[in-house]
Amino acid sequence: MAEKHIDEISGVETTGHEWDGIRELNNPMPRWWVWTFYATILWAIGYIVAFPALPMITDATKGMLGWSSRQNVAVELADAKAAQAGFVDRIATASLQEILADPQLSQFAIAGGASAFKVNCAQCHGSGAAGAPGFPNLNDDDWVWGGTVDDIFQTIAHGIRHAGDDETRVSEMPAFADMLQPEEIKQVAAYVVSLTGTPSDAALVEPGKQIFADNCASCHGEDAKGMRDMGAPNLADAIWLKGEGEAAIAAQVRAPKHGVMPAWLPRLGEPTVKQLAVFVHSLGGGE
Structure with missing residues (x-):
């Protein structure tokens, strides 16, 4: 029997293994740790037997307890x-x-509605409903089609320019590039900017005002504050849907962009659309 070797520095017995003069100390794991490790193995075996655990080709082992996380979730959803x-x-x-008047039902x-x-x-409108270029901000109480809860419901239910829905909201701004000269478009853009800011050339404002009165006031109003029955936005509040500044305004006058919103009533049903309307109204509907 080989004589046991004790490390001179630590005083610990070595295993007998040696590499390039370096001996391996025999420091076994504490017994409590070893028994804990064995217990986890036994627990894993028991878990595999009791619960679904082993994946198969098309399914998994069912487990003797018959428990299923899918069934559990289905019960919770029900x-x-x-x-x-x-x-x-x-x-x-x-x-x-009636929904708004009932605090419990409104809540x-x-x-x-927030979930939907x-x-x-x-x-399109952003997780916080703040919108993006071409998609309205629903928090600012500035509404193209009206901000009452009924107006909002109508918009959500039937959409904007949604083909196939006779009650969808429709407004079409003409492409004035076919009606106005480039200089006239520049003038009317300067006038619109002057309503809330400073145009690049003040000399363009007066002729632009006349062009606006002749071509735009019938929809946007003589004061440019919009007409909700026409779906014409307010141009005098410094809130811009398609873009800000003379260049963006001129581009919209020249060749307008028309957004489309789906009609959600057929997809979601009336109760969900009502909840959406109440939720959106709570964000910025002040009418």
Whole structure:
């Protein structure tokens, strides 16, 4: 039997393994750690037997307890829908004014509308509903088609320029490049800028004002504050949908961009559209 070797510096027995004069100390793991490790192995075996664990080609082992996370989630979703059913049924039969007048129902509608907004509307209007160029900001109480809860419901339900919906909102701004000279477009853009800021050339404002009166006031109003029945935006509030500045305004006058919004009523159903309308109204609807 080989004689045990004790390391001179640490006083610990070595394993007998040596590499280039370096000996390996025999420092086994503490017994409590070893037994804990064995216990985790036994626990893992028991878990595999009791619960779904091992993936197969088309399925997985079921486990002796028959538990399933998918079934658990399905039960929780069913319970949540059952808890919401009473509120959803009330929203389906109540008018928008009745929903707003009921604090409990209004709170539920705002929460449900916020959830529906994140899934269906945030892609265009942003997660915080602040909008982007070409997509309106829903927080600023500036509305092209009106900001009452009924107006908002109508817009969401039937969309903007949505083909196939007879009640969709439609406004078409002509391409004035076919009607006005380039200099006239420059003048009217300077006038529009002058309503809220300083144009690049003040001499263009007066002739631009006349061009506006002749060509634009019929939709935007003589004071340029817009006409919601026409879907014509307010040009005197320094809030811009398509772009800010004379160049952007001139481009819109020359060849206007017309956005499209889907009609959500056929997709989401009336209760969800009502909740969306109440939620959006809570953000900036002040009418």
